[in-house]
Amino acid sequence: MLRNIIVTMKVTPKPEEIVFDPVTKTVDRSKASNEINPADKNALETALQLKDKYGGKVIVVSMGPPFWEPFIKLAIAMGADDAILISDRALAGSDTLPTSLALAKAISKIGDYDIILTGEESSDGGTGQVPPGIAAWLGIPHVTFASQIEMMEKGRARVKRTIKGGYEILEVETPFLASIELGCNTPRFPDFRRKRWAEREFKLKVWTLADLGLSPEEVGFKGSATTVETLIERKPPERLKRKITGPPEDIAEELARILKSLI
Numbered sequence: 001m002l003r004n005i006i007v008t009m010k011v012t013p014k015p016e017e018i019v020f021d022p023v024t025k026t027v028d029r030s031k032a033s034n035e036i037n038p039a040d041k042n043a044l045e046t047a048l049q050l051k052d053k054y055g056g057k058v059i060v061v062s063m064g065p066p067f068w069e070p071f072i073k074l075a076i077a078m079g080a081d082d083a084i085l086i087s088d089r090a091l092a093g094s095d096t097l098p099t100s101l102a103l104a105k106a107i108s109k110i111g112d113y114d115i116i117l118t119g120e121e122s123s124d125g126g127t128g129q130v131p132p133g134i135a136a137w138l139g140i141p142h143v144t145f146a147s148q149i150e151m152m153e154k155g156r157a158r159v160k161r162t163i164k165g166g167y168e169i170l171e172v173e174t175p176f177l178a179s180i181e182l183g184c185n186t187p188r189f190p191d192f193r194r195k196r197w198a199e200r201e202f203k204l205k206v207w208t209l210a211d212l213g214l215s216p217e218e219v220g221f222k223g224s225a226t227t228v229e230t231l232i233e234r235k236p237p238e239r240l241k242r243k244i245t246g247p248p249e250d251i252a253e254e255l256a257r258i259l260k261s262l263i
Helices: 038-054 066-078 096-110 130-138 192-200 248-262
Strands: 004-009 011-013 034-036 057-063 082-086 113-119 142-151 156-163 166-173 176-180 205-207
Touching (some): 004 038, 004 066, 004 096, 038 066, 038 113, 038 142, 038 176, 057 096, 066 082, 066 192, 082 096, 096 113, 096 130, 113 130, 130 176, 142 166
Parallel strands (some): 004 113, 082 205, 142 176
Antiparallel strands (some): 142 156
16 A cells, blocks of 8 residues: 655646747746646656555645646646645746755655656756656655556565666665656546536645745755856758659659669
8 A cells, every 4th residue: 555656747838839038048938838747747647557556645746836726736637636836936947956955845744655756857958857856855766767667565666667779677665756758658638527626626735935944045046056158049950942843754753863862
């Protein structure tokens, strides 16, 4: 019987709509539509499957602005039992170091966890640094690019993780953290009755820095280990476009000639 299964969740702007603020050198979300980070939905589905098989309680932990609440309630509609949003203006500009610290502090405050699940990385940052960072702050083992988790006896789990050219099977003791591989499962649809309940009645817990025992100096730009000095726009390479016209036989001959010259 599992206890708490913690799932970290981030709301990210759609990659094709990302714009960077040239002044603050951060992502400008104001003009982009948002979504639950795709890999985090795979992590949530993994948690729900573990709950269905081994029991326990699924708790979503997120760090972001208040407008993330509807997305978090969507996770509740999918089957999560509870959710906490870490939200404080001082967190703005946090890189992966204070982000992992704040999430680790929240998870410690929740306590009684056996498994922490995250997405392998976020679609807007793509560093993959937050999951191992959380594990390091908590002093627990972690497994990256996990695709399957099976519980064993005596508080141990068997985890399948993807590696170059194949996969490997690891055995790990609880509590542990696993970052879940993007696309390793199909996230379930929200239950519409539960969605209506979540929208009307679910009370999202919001924790500030004070609730976590953190100071403004430990987070945000001040607590970050990295800074962005310059933004350079790289234009994608232009593709050679060429239109061939004429009778089918001439088109085929010209196409063959072009392909032959490229080989």
